[in-house]
Amino acid sequence: MDPTLTKRIAQVREQLSAGGIRVVDFFAGHPAEASVFSAQEIARHAEVSDATVIRTVKQLGFTGLGELRRAAAAMLNPVRDPEQTLADHLTQSDDSSQLLAKISLDAAELARSLPRSVPAETFDAATRILAAASHTLVVGYGSAYPVADSLALGLRRVGRRAGATGLTGxxxxxxxxxxxxxxxxxxxxxxxxxxxxxxxxSEAIRTGCPIVLITEMLASHFADRVDTVLVTPSTENVLPSSLVTQLLLVDALLLAVSATDPDRALDGWKTTNRLRTELVEGSLDVPLTPSIAAKFPLPGSGTGLPGESAEG
Known part of the structure; x- marks a missing residue:
């Protein structure tokens, strides 16, 4: 939590109403949510009115909710040095025999924390935007591009128009x-x-196009300018990269969008599979001949061919 915000809460706490105290307790206990939630969302969680939230923000000395969001996110969103992150990870990876177990446990913990990091109402808002869109442009740079491409590809396969880009300049x-x-x-x-x-x-705002942000550290940078922010759990102190939770989130969004119109989603897959069949004139998979199977047997099943035992 940002020390400035903590100090401000301590300074004015005794002057606050019972509702104001509930608001600052929410800020203190949920800085990630405070950095992205609207006044209405904060009010709902603190069980107060929207006016109480705005009044409390002013009592804390902030000019508005945007400034408070940046304060709440300051400690959540420090600038991360990728070189230092790699160095820290290497110090945890000196025992290679335990590396897979450690990274698997970290990944499982990230997966468990994802629903807490992305509130249901925020996820639902993103789903509604994607489901209503005539077409979706997904932007991702560097290691974020495979996530962008996965989302765009998945949307196309369930009957939606979408494209991904990593172009610059x-x-x-x-x-x-x-x-x-x-x-x-x-x-x-x-x-x-x-x-x-x-x-x-800026261009999306100019055209009236709704914006969804998927981020780990940049919520406070964009929250005032986008429609909804999906904040994935911090990976700063774990071995897996942020791709783990981003791809889980993408899978969940694709299922949620598909569920808004199941017939459209199924028709999209049928079209994809029909075109695949026409393109390859049969099965997409390479036939598993006995000679190939003998070179790459399935564990515990001989060659893996039907009717053949492990004894040959």
């Missing part, structure tokens, strides 16, 4: 020209804030 302008009021823009920006993000947001 002048070339990015052609991608942004797709945006309009019926579209949706998804930014996958876990750790790094680049100029392209700002330009994309």
């Amino acid at each position: 002048y070339n990015f302008a052609d991608e942004l020209s797709q945006l309009d009021a019926g579209a949706a823009l998804v930014l996958v920006a876990p750790l790094r804030h680049v100029r392209e993000h700002d330009v994309a947001i």
Whole structure:
């Protein structure tokens, strides 16, 4: 928690009403949510009115909710040095025999914390945006691009128009020209804030295009300018990369969007599979001949071919 915000709460706590105390207790206990929630969402969780939230923010000495969000996110979103992160991970990885077990346990903990990190109402808001979009542009740079591509590919397979891009500079302008009021823009920006993000947001706002942000550390940078923020759990002190929770989140979003129109989703998959069959004129998979199977037997099943035992 940001010491400045903590200090401000301590200074004014005795002057607050019972509702105001519930609001600051929410800020203190849920800094991640405080860094992205709207006044209405904070009010619902603190069981007060929207006016009480705004009044409490002013009593804390902030000019508005945006400034308080940045204060709440200051400790959650420090600038991370990737070189130092790698060095820290290497110190935890000196026993290679335990490395797989450690990274698996860390990944399991990240998965368990994902529902706490992404509140249901925030997830539902993102689902509604994607389900209503005539087409979706997903933007991701560096290691975030595979996540962006996975989301766009999944949307296409369930009957939605979508595309992913990692283009920068002048070339990015052609991608942004797709945006309009019926579209949706998804930014996958876990750790790094680049100029392209700002330009994309500005263009989406200009055209009336709703914006979904998937991030780990940048919630406070964008919260005032996007429609909904999905904050994935911190990976700063664990071995797995942020890809683990981002891909889980993408899978969940795809299932949720599909559930809004199951017939459309099934038709999308049928179309994909029909075209695959026409393209390859049969099975997509390489036939498992006895000679190939003998080279790569399935564990505990001989060659793995039907009717053959482990004894041959």
